[in-house]
Amino acid sequence: MSASTDYPSFLTPKVANENQSHDAAIVVFVLGGPGSGKGTQCQKIVEHFGFTHLGAGDLLQAEIDSGSENGAMIENFKKEGKIVPSEITVRLLQQAMQQSENKKFIIDGFPRNEENRAAFENIVGIEPEFVLFFECPEEVLTKRILNRNQGRVDDNVHTIPKRLKVYFEQTLPVIDHYSSKGKVQKVDAHRSVDEVFEGVKSIFCRLTK
Ligand SMILES: Nc1ncnc2c1ncn2[C@@H]1O[C@H](COP(=O)(O)OP(=O)(O)O)[C@@H](O)[C@H]1O
Ligand SMILES: O=c1ccn([C@@H]2O[C@H](COP(=O)(O)OP(=O)(O)O)[C@@H](O)[C@H]2O)c(=O)[nH]1
Numbered sequence: 001m002s003a004s005t006d007y008p009s010f011l012t013p014k015v016a017n018e019n020q021s022h023d024a025a026i027v028v029f030v031l032g033g034p035g036s037g038k039g040t041q042c043q044k045i046v047e048h049f050g051f052t053h054l055g056a057g058d059l060l061q062a063e064i065d066s067g068s069e070n071g072a073m074i075e076n077f078k079k080e081g082k083i084v085p086s087e088i089t090v091r092l093l094q095q096a097m098q099q100s101e102n103k104k105f106i107i108d109g110f111p112r113n114e115e116n117r118a119a120f121e122n123i124v125g126i127e128p129e130f131v132l133f134f135e136c137p138e139e140v141l142t143k144r145i146l147n148r149n150q151g152r153v154d155d156n157v158h159t160i161p162k163r164l165k166v167y168f169e170q171t172l173p174v175i176d177h178y179s180s181k182g183k184v185q186k187v188d189a190h191r192s193v194d195e196v197f198e199g200v201k202s203i204f205c206r207l208t209k
């Protein structure tokens, strides 16, 4: 008997959702320093390759904006360039994946440290297909962030050095971890948006088709 005939039809979507296994889901992590172009390139990947974009920073910002009980705490972490406790970010990512009908996700700006990585693998139970890594010189990152002009609380001279320090000390080890497993696809991000996307495109054509 199929699952859909086991339950009254109005219950089926909820039951299916709660038990949803992501065994079939494809996850690509997108990493790189703040300002390296992760969000910009993810938009283009969505248009060309049909992935759903989950920006970890965007999901956290939505929590702040919704006035949730954790909102003020998350905003303080963001202002200081610190990494929000994994259980919060992983829960938001897992919810977003469960609510999506798509099975192909690009997760942008996560995992930012080893704790994030272990929590995602333990709780969600998925390893990424590969990790797209945007490499960009530090001074270019700083310039791009200062020009971003989106009114972010963390795009300022107080927070930028803290974010860069966290990136070098905590996020690069995650990239090293995946590198040792042969999963890192590196792209030179210090080029025009279109040139970077040419590099991205060839990786996605090779690894996701
Ligand atoms: N290849 C690029 N060359 C120049 N500017 C870029 C490039 N990619 C992105 N930008 C700009 O740099 C800023 C940061 O890009 P964004 O995609 O938000 O990076 P991230 O998500 O990695 O922080 C934005 O203002 C964006 O328009
Ligand atoms: O998995 C994540 C993603 C983001 N952040 C927080 O959100 C901020 C902004 O992240 P975002 O990815 O939006 O920044 P970007 O790298 O795109 O500039 C980070 O500095 C952290 O404080 C976090 O704690 N965990």
Ligand SMILES: [Mg+2]
Residues within 6 Å of the ligand: 038, 039, 055, 057, 109
């Ligand atoms: Mg971003």
